[in-house]
Amino acid sequence: MQDFGESFGLAFSLIASGDPDLLEIVGLSLKVSLTAVFVSCLVGLPLGALVGIRRFRGREAVVILLNALMGLPPVVVGLLVYLALSNAGPMGWLQLLYTPSAMIIAQAILITPIIAALSRQVIEDLNKEYAEQFHSLCVPAWTAIGALLWDARFSLITVALAGFGRAIAEVGAVIIVGGNINHLTRVMTTAIALETSKGDLALALGLGLVLISIAVAVNAGAAVLRTTAARHAYA
């Protein structure tokens, strides 16, 4: 076990020197989580908008379900995706287990409810304002959803960032379906878990610092967006 201060020093030099292993891990993390966010937005935004503006039987139940699913435990999602993708599972023939694709699927399942639930709230609030005017103008439902999504874009980017924050930081799902295979499915969180147990604290700490920096950057980005939106009175 290295000395605490020494570990920090090594961590910084790893980052500063652009260590290829570290870069590869950070790159894969970003690729997996950004793709998962993208997929989740494709599903979650229209779903959230639809639930936000439509009145149908069982709507309350759907809203409660979406809100509850926001707190899905990553290990459980990982387990379910593992069962589905393993050779004996219904989607075993896809041969996706222990690939980045499996990790993307798991993270997308994890954060789609977050995107859907948060965007549902955003769209519902905006729709309260627009609904009567749109009714008067006879705006078709899909045009209305498009307009609401566009006009709420600043708030929705914040929603996507919340999803990204959750995806990039979780370890439970990706370690089960990815397996933390070096040069293949090793991402920041799984590497930190492994290196810590191996006692290589420098790499673990270095990755931890990168992870924290990303979290800070994401939040700073969200704050900048909010002020920009407020300045242009789009918020």
Added chain:
Amino acid sequence: MPDGASPGVQLLAANAGPAALLPGEAQGVTLDTAGKRLIDGVSLTIEAGVITVLMGANGAGKSLLLRLLHGTLAPSAGTMTWGGRPLDEEVRKRQAMVFQRPVLLRRSVAANIAFVLKLRGKSARIRVREVLEQVGLWRHAAQPARLLSGGEQQRLALARALALGPEVLFLDEPTANLDPASVAAIEVIVREAHKEGTKVIFVSHDIGQARRLAGEVIFLHRGRVVEQTPADRFFAEPVSPEARDYLAGRIVL
């Protein structure tokens, strides 16, 4: 000055669409919400040619009746027809409504106009400029709509409604929160629209404004129409005691 019905205006309005929307006909229109009767068996005819002002105290049902006439609210009983046709989407597309608080999209001034033009499959390119110049907002075209002043926002909402070339224009107290100069600007645009053949139905509880605009007055009291009279007669000698009290400044209960 109340606008009289000139035959030319009537001709324009009558020729406005494939088959004119006017007259509008309400038959026993009733609205109940949570066991309360808010609009009580209103039957009236909306004719072309004059600006109609809906008057009455707060809670008389002016705004509700306007929405029932436009079809954004469905009556609990009774029927509403325009030019003999039931009030469906095809009819509503040929009407437009401006609300007390303007509902503007979180976009630029120009994009607000372009949105409704595209909605009706019209080319936005030239028309946006025409429309904004008409209401004196062209120099603000690129600005976010919500950074306009209250008066400018309402002018934009009015311009957006008129951009569709509606045959009937509903206005729900559009000047209630505006300063006198903005009120005057809105009234000029409304009168202009009326001259060009748009049927204007205007809700107001401002007696001065009603005197300036109205060709006829529909006076509501507790969800009922107590009178529908040409404006000059209404202001000289209203028929109903409720309207007499209202005009005399007595509190109507």
